[in-house]
Amino acid sequence: MSAIDFLGHLVLDPTCGSGTTAAVAEQWGRRWITIDTPRVALALARTRLMSARYPYYLLADSRDGRAKEQEVTGRIQPDTPVTGDIRQGFVYERAPHITLKSIANNAEIDVIWEKWQAVLEPLREKLNAALSTRFEEWEIPRDLDDWLEGKDGKGHVADDAARKLHADWWEGRIARQQEIDASIARAADVELLYDRPYEDRSKVRVAGPFTVESLSPHRVITARDDTLADELAAAGALTAQAATPASAVEADFGAMVLENLRSAGVHQLEKRDTIHFSSIEPWPGNYIAAEARYSDGGQMEKRAAILIGPEFGTLTRSQITAAAREASDARFDVLVACAFNFDAQATDLTRLGPLAILKARMNPDLHMAEDLKNTGKGNLFVVFGEPDVEIIDAADGEIRVKVHGVDVFDPSTGEIRSDDVKGIAAWFVDTDYDEESFFVRHAYFLGANDPYKSLKTALKTEIDQEAWETLYSDTSRPFPRPSTGRIAVKVINHFGDEVLKVFGV
Structure with a gap:
C-alpha cells in the first residue's frame, strides 16, 4: 500500500474478508471502501476496526511533527499555522547515503x-x-x-x-x-523510510469514524413480453391481485416472504413481544397481500393485515397509508408492513385511527431465498418502534434532548407501550438538520450492558471515565437552537435497525 499510493488516497477492496485491507489503510492514513456479500465478513471487519489500536504517528503538519523534523534534519522549520493535514505525510525515519562529495x-x-x-x-x-x-x-x-x-x-x-x-x-x-x-x-542525501514513521508512544490511536452501508442486490430481467408489467409492479407495493405469470419474480418473492413470515413471526426487543402467526392466507386486496391470525395474551384470536414492500425499492408513507385505510375498512386489528427499507417520512406513522401500524424491517438474508433454510429461528422480520424523545429547555436559551425509550407493540393487549432505553444501542443528534443529509453532531451510547467496560477491554487501556460518561447517557449535552428550525434524532437498536425522527424547534 505504501508503495503504490500516498497518504489520504482512497483504497478500494471489493473482497473485504476479515477487513485486513481496511485495518491496514486505517493504520497508514488512507481512506478506504471495502465490499463483501456475506454479512458475517462485514461484521468481523467492523468488530476488528472498532477494537483495534494503532500507533500514533507524528504528522508533518503538526507542532510535534515539526519539532521532530527539526531535530532529525537540523533545519529550522517554518512557524506557520498547522492544520493537521494528513496528506502532508508523517515524519519518517531516514537512511543516509553518505558520499565523499x-x-x-x-x-x-x-x-x-x-x-x-x-x-x-x-x-x-x-x-x-x-x-x-x-x-x-x-x-x-x-x-x-x-x-x-x-x-x-x-x-x-x-x-x-x-x-x-x-x-x-x-x-x-x-x-x-x-x-x-x-x-x-x-x-547527506537521505532516503525516507515510509514504513517507519516516528511514533508518539504517549498516545493511543483508534479507528476514525466509518459507516456500514447495505445495498439491495441487482437483478437481471430477461426480455419477455410481460417484463413491462413486472417492472411496474416492482416499482410499488406488491399487491395480491397483480396479474403476473407464475414465473414472475415478484410473485415468487411475495410467496417466499409469506412462507418465512409464517414460520419466523415478527420479532421485537423482548422475546415475549414476538408475534407468532397461527395462519397466513392470501387476501384479495389492492395493497394488502395476506391475512394473518395470531393470539393475544387472553388467547383471543386477532387479525393482522400483511403489506409486502417491493423486492428492490423503498416502501413509502403513501403506500403504508393506503394499505392502512384498506385494513381499517376490512376491520383488521393491526397492519404489519414488511419491507427492506422504509421512506424517512414514514417514521412517525404508527397508527391510523384505532389501527396499529407495525413497520417490520426484513433481513437482507431474504434476498438469498433459494439458499436460505426456513428454520423460523432467524430474526427475519424485526419491528423497531418510534423513539420516545423529549426536548428540554436549558440555560442561556439552549436546548437538550432526552430519550425515554422506544415504543413497542404489545400483542397481548394490542396497544403500543413505551419501553425503557435498554433496547437502544446508540443514538445520534443532528442539531441543525437541513432535511437533506443527517450529520452526526452528538453521539451517545446506551444499552443493558456497560459499553464502557467493553471498550476498556477492547482497547486494553484506561479510558477517562468521566469523559466517557458524557457519552453514556440518555440526555444530550446542551446545544444552541438550530438555525434551520429543525433537529433530527436517529436511534439504533442492538439488531442494527435504525429510525429517524425530526422535530421542529
Whole structure:
C-alpha cells in the first residue's frame, strides 16, 4: 500500500474478508471502501476496526511533527499555522547515503572542528605538562594505565589531576566526533523510510469514524413480453391481485416472504413481544397481500393485515397509508408492513385511527431465498418502534434532548407501550438538520450492558471515565437552537435497525 499510493488516497477492496485491507489503510492514513456479500465478513471487519489500536504517528503538519523534523534534519522549520493535514505525510525515519562529495562540501564540519579545538588544545597542553610528554592529538593513548605499563610510558607518573585531564580530553574528543558524524548524516542525501514513521508512544490511536452501508442486490430481467408489467409492479407495493405469470419474480418473492413470515413471526426487543402467526392466507386486496391470525395474551384470536414492500425499492408513507385505510375498512386489528427499507417520512406513522401500524424491517438474508433454510429461528422480520424523545429547555436559551425509550407493540393487549432505553444501542443528534443529509453532531451510547467496560477491554487501556460518561447517557449535552428550525434524532437498536425522527424547534 505504501508503495503504490500516498497518504489520504482512497483504497478500494471489493473482497473485504476479515477487513485486513481496511485495518491496514486505517493504520497508514488512507481512506478506504471495502465490499463483501456475506454479512458475517462485514461484521468481523467492523468488530476488528472498532477494537483495534494503532500507533500514533507524528504528522508533518503538526507542532510535534515539526519539532521532530527539526531535530532529525537540523533545519529550522517554518512557524506557520498547522492544520493537521494528513496528506502532508508523517515524519519518517531516514537512511543516509553518505558520499565523499557530501563530506567535502559540508562547511559545518570546519565550524565544529574549530569550536572543539578551542576546548581540546588547552587540555592537550596541560596533559603534556602533567605527564612530561609531547603528545600530538593522534598520539594520546585511549587507556592511560596500559600506556603507563608499556615501554613508552616508563618513567612517567600520572597523578589524579593528570588522569582527570586525560578523561576530559577524551570526553571532548568523542563528543566532537559524534557532532561531526551527525552533521555528515544531516548533510547527506537521505532516503525516507515510509514504513517507519516516528511514533508518539504517549498516545493511543483508534479507528476514525466509518459507516456500514447495505445495498439491495441487482437483478437481471430477461426480455419477455410481460417484463413491462413486472417492472411496474416492482416499482410499488406488491399487491395480491397483480396479474403476473407464475414465473414472475415478484410473485415468487411475495410467496417466499409469506412462507418465512409464517414460520419466523415478527420479532421485537423482548422475546415475549414476538408475534407468532397461527395462519397466513392470501387476501384479495389492492395493497394488502395476506391475512394473518395470531393470539393475544387472553388467547383471543386477532387479525393482522400483511403489506409486502417491493423486492428492490423503498416502501413509502403513501403506500403504508393506503394499505392502512384498506385494513381499517376490512376491520383488521393491526397492519404489519414488511419491507427492506422504509421512506424517512414514514417514521412517525404508527397508527391510523384505532389501527396499529407495525413497520417490520426484513433481513437482507431474504434476498438469498433459494439458499436460505426456513428454520423460523432467524430474526427475519424485526419491528423497531418510534423513539420516545423529549426536548428540554436549558440555560442561556439552549436546548437538550432526552430519550425515554422506544415504543413497542404489545400483542397481548394490542396497544403500543413505551419501553425503557435498554433496547437502544446508540443514538445520534443532528442539531441543525437541513432535511437533506443527517450529520452526526452528538453521539451517545446506551444499552443493558456497560459499553464502557467493553471498550476498556477492547482497547486494553484506561479510558477517562468521566469523559466517557458524557457519552453514556440518555440526555444530550446542551446545544444552541438550530438555525434551520429543525433537529433530527436517529436511534439504533442492538439488531442494527435504525429510525429517524425530526422535530421542529
